[in-house]
Amino acid sequence: MQTHYSDLLVIGAGLAGERVACEAAQNGFKATCLSIVPARRSHSSAAQGGMQAALGNCAKGDGDCPDVHFIDTVKGSDWGCDQEVARLFADTAPIEMRRLAHWGVPWNRVVPGKSTFFKGGEKFEKYEKDENEGLITARSFGGTAKWRTCYTSDGTGHAVMCTMDNRCAELGIDVFDKKEAVSLIHDGETCTGAVVRCLRTGELEVFLAKATAICTGGFGRIYKATTNAVICDGGGHIIAHDTGVVPIGNPEAIQFHPTGIVPTDILVTEGCRGDGGTLLDVNEERFMNIYEPDKAELASRDVVSRWMTHHMRQGKGVKSPYGEHLWLDIRHLGNEHISTKLREVDEICHHFLGVDPRHELIPVRPTQHYTMAGIRTDKDGSAYGLKGLFSAGEAACWDMHGFNRLGGNSLAETVVAGGIIGAKIVEFLKGYETTFNTQTINQAVIKQRERIENLIRGKNGRLNVYEVRNEMQEALMKGCFVFRNQQGLEECVETLQGTLDKAKRVGLVSDGTGPNYELAAALKIKGQVRLALCIAQAALQRTESRGSHNREDYPERNDKDWLNRTLAYWPENADMPELSYEDTTAKFEIPPGDRGYGGGTIIPADEGYVRDRTVESPVNELGTKK
């Protein structure tokens, strides 16, 4: 069996993982990255929109600064975020964007002079200043007060991912692809690496390290309908959770996007609605204007998703072999608009649906999009529960997103958190020595080997992994999707308990040799169902609505009782997660208040509680810059 050593083992080679690795390597430590796919195929490269940083170079970004970015982020989180982390993030983002420029990202730049742009279907003019020519420019995004989203054409994630991976090559960092971590190596107190399955040979390998960072992205794939890549399946969360001592933070915080296409749930941009597209039902009639007379299709992501789901429940969905959906209509926007402003949507329709959106309707439905939930860390990125274990990026609940993530803030988080947490890991590594206990290592490997053999031999049963996975996905779609209520959640928990039982009795149909995918699926099914149960149980307990967590039976945001973060532990041999709670934030720069959009009532927090925690800030309590 192969054993690899390094100072830092990074599990996941998306933007967050590679940024962490670069920081360690630049400081003279040996860093190794693992990934299921070649690094550049990580989901980070799928992000097209851009990443937020308050550079304030472009005309519509004039007057922007980290304080305003901080305010937007806290409001966006529906006061569910850790404000110290949001502050750290907003302050560091501009530096990190400039660093990326230095490393090679071809950011779009300010072009001086007059130009036009669209807002709400109307045409406006703007003037870019001569003195800003050639500085990094920005575009507009939902939920932000200023144009703050840095971009490269329509491929920001791709361009940044290329640069980051180039940087890793330059620094000589080993980035191994087709390597999947299947368990952590730990003694209940300290983490010393991971057991890894090679997806070329099927062999197990051991990666030992003084520090381990989990940067495995989101786990959208436990839902049936998701915009996420097929590798976003929770592998990293599962191995952390499986230790029994590392909690998942805010498992109930899952974001849904209104317009994933059917059948493959590929995302079509919010821009379609922004530019005047409408949503139609089975009778090809509009409905959003009935539910939200004011904003109609332009209400926030969560609100639109909620009404779409409601409308389908009323029997107004379109039936298809892939389940029910609604229609997105952009026909009236015309050929010119579609082939220029919505080119990417045009291409998606062409390649994946064989539909011409100039003349035909686009089948859409709300779809899982982002996991604010994640491995709970402190503000240094250090995971709760195990020394030497860190996490960054979408995999982590570092917690700057709270209960709703703003567009453009997660790609920025990957590099900003990667840099900050990478530096903290460097501090940790300096002068730190650990011992690799051969017994601990052997036991970890033996345990995985036994699991594999049991699955192949069908020792615990012969249930089909794909059927069990379907049952879990359906249960989440039914009970833990856009809408949540007590009855639905109770049913969901009950179903999932049954599913968990089945997950323990899965066995392979194939023989499992070599790069077998059925085995990969079978190895993580139990962990996935546990994650699903954490979501359902935490959502059942949280009797309020905050951000993406919508309780029909508790529509108000309840700061009095729920200004806290859920921590979901899974003790060894338990049948259900153990939930506990911690304060959302140690300090308030902005005391809880109205977000300014989305409506809803708020049950206020105890005044004394808020006062005690409110700190001096460049931002005033109304949530504006002083």
Place this chain on the structure above:
Amino acid sequence: MGRQLEFEIFRFNPQKQGDVPRMQTYVLEETTNMTLFIALNRLREEQDPSLVFDFCCRAGICGACAMVINGRPGLACQTKTKDQPGKITLHPLPVFKLVGDLAVDTGVWFREMYDKTESWVHTSRTFDPAAQEERMDNAVAEQIYELERCIECGCCVSACGTARLREDFMGAAALNRIARFVVDPRDQRTDSDYFEIIGNDNGIFGCMGLLACEDVCPKGLPLQNQLGFLRRKMGITAIKEIFRK
């Protein structure tokens, strides 16, 4: 009822003792908007869990799913079955090392390519976190991005006659990568530095200019233009080098 699609799929698991390469036939009913992503996953989940193939984004943006579809390299996730005949033949990409069935090892090939081309900005400047960013012309930024759109699917490499004959041939993707740095003002390498890397038969002079690479590139990258651009540039550099001696 939809068509009964017949799939002829290349099978070989190099990790399995005694396994031999062969074609295997599967039948699947076509549904509306079916892509090869949907079809292959259904085959694996409903009929044969031992099937090996790669998908990641399933949206035509990551390059994981390239394979030879009815004789032509392309992305399986954005191939609709309705555009194919009732019989669909699938092979793994040639040139790359076979992982199993339809999956090949593009990761190692491309990582070696980064090392050969030194695929990063070479600069003597250091980053100053307190300073404003260096300025760049927007048109130049867009030009760089156009060359950086390669998703490393490997289609061009596997369609290339030279790459099939000569293992060391860098292929269009690598030459395109060089072109990306040539146009980047931040990269301080000179023409003769680039010549060191690609001014030989494994690089620009091995290319037969038959265009197969550009024909199959799913991102529509202007590979031929870049090859021409580099060939001219390298030709001039070669002449300069000769006279210098």
